Amino acid sequence: MPWNALFRFARKKHPLPGADGVRGPEPLTHQDTRAAIEELSQAVRNNPESVEIYLALGNLYRSQGEIERAIHIRNSLINRPGLDQALRARSLFELGRDFRRGGMLDKSREAFSQSAGLMGDTEEVQLELARLAADCGEFERAAGHYARIGQNMAQAHYLAQQARDCFRHGDPVQGEQLVQQALAAFPASPEAWLASVVHCALQADIPALRSTLSSACASIPADQRFLLLEGLLDVLSAARIEDGTPGLPLSADVITRLVRACVDVLTALEPDALICYYCSKLCLFEADQDNARHWLEKSLVLNSDFWLARLELVSLVLTDLELTPFLRDQLAYFVGHARKSKRFVCKNCGFRWDKTFFICPRCRSWHSILFRQEFS
Template sequence: MPWNALFRLARKRHNRTDCEASCGPEPMTRQDTRAAIDELSQAVRNNPEAVEIYLALGNLYRSQGEIERAIHIRMSLINRQGLDQALRSRCLFELGRDFRRGGMLDKAREAYTQAAEDLGNTEDVQLELALLAADCGEYERAADHYGRVGRSMAQAHFLARQARDCFRLGKTQQGRELVGQALSVYPPSPEAWLASVVHNALSADLPMLADTLREACASIPSEQRFLLLDGLLDVLSASRTEEVAQGRPLSRETISELVRTCVGVLSELRPDALICYYCAKLCLFEADCDGARHWLEKSLVLNSDFWLARLELVSLVLADLELTPFLREQLVYFLGHARKSKRFVCKSCGFRWDKAFFICPRCRSWHSILFRQEFS
């Protein structure tokens, strides 16, 4: 019986015993996987020459985190006399995955290299090498591997990460060249534009900041501009206390000039609820409560269900109200917990998080993030 048929049989048996009350398909559980492992283990005992079943069993062990068992299976196959070369290459490829999962990155690269000698530089090999390079912090190498298979979005992402590291180390020219490469590969890359905007902000280069921010907002799709602005807000927050690019925190006066420059550029754009919200957040850097209130009210005119803008507006109004200490304490408590609601969601899988992401941590899709404007 083919290994995939055995795999389905194992799941079916498990579902009959433990999941009889379920309605509709259920995601595969740890118990399902263990049942499949038991069935496949029995199959290989009955047929020791079944290489495909061994490969499937190794994959299941890896999915369970039993890396040593998975590696043992691959090595036993690789060392088998008379093994077909194509199957040996597949074993090496899966062995590389096992090593990477186990954190043995040098061994993983060696296994992928050996597999590529027979399989060639296939897309699967290049993608695995790209992931391995990213795990090692070799972002430029990861970008190169993604470029070889035409993954321009991923290529630009890792070029931008390398540029960000260069800017942090004071290698300004190299950082700018990498940003230029990223934008030539994928012009609307929010990661590349963010790296450039942040560098100009930390350098306090106001004219360049204004030009770059203006060009970035014109290039990035409107539904992704918040990635640029959220990253800029994080950097401005950190720059008040942490040592940044030039080795010193930005002064209050410099931050005020940066804020005014950014708000001026954003004011030129066609207004939408998110742009107005981020203008309000920028105004709060200068403790400009009136300006923040103006932008929040404008945001709610554009989207009356924008819960986070309404929450910030309530917080501003609360400071001006005369309330009993008990009532103020309760309102502050509820507002604080409401702010912890996850602002971002992946449109591909529904994953929610409180930090912006370029790659979904769950489904690994690129640029699938949305800002949750409506509370649900």
């Protein structure tokens, strides 16, 4: 019986919740995986020459975190006399995955390279090498691997990562070159535009900030512009705290001019609830509560269900009300906890997080993030 038939048999013998066709397939539980391992182990004993069963068994061990067992199985296959080259290459490929899962990154790269030498420089190998380079912090190398398989979005992402490192380490020329390479690969890359906008802000280059932010907003889809503004707010918040970082903090006067330049650029855009919300957040950097309130009210006109804009508006109004200390403390408590609600969601899998992301931590989709404007 083929190994995949045995694997299906194991799952049939230990059905998953919802396997009646009412819901979609769900991942194997620990118990289901152990059952599949028992079935395949028995199949191996009955048919020790079946390479496919060994490969499947190794994959199951890896999924369970039993890396040493998985590696032992791959090596036993690789060293088998007369093994077909394609199967040897596949065994080396899976061995690379085992090493990567076990944190043995140098050995992982060597196994992938040996696999590529046998079965060619395939997209599958390039993808694994790209992920491996990213794990090692070799962002430019990761971008090169993604470029070879035509994944321009990922290529731009890692070029932008490398550019940020260059800016951080005082090499603005190389950083700008990498940003331009990223934008040439993927002109709508929010990561690349953010790296450039942040660099302009930290250099207090107001004209460059205006120009870059304006170009970024014109290039990036409207529902992703918040990635720029969220990143910019984080940087400005960190820049006004004295932490010993070279070139920081920015003076209060510089931050005021940066904020006003950003608000001017955003004001020129087509009205949007999120843009208005971020204008209010920028105004609060200058403690300009009147303008912040104006932008929040405008945001709620555009989307009356925008819960976070309403929450910030309530917070501002509370400062004007005469409340007992007890009631003020209670309201401040609820507002503070409401602010901790996860604002960002993946439109593909529904994953929610309180920080922005370019790759969904759950489903690994690119640029699937949305700002959760309506509270549910």
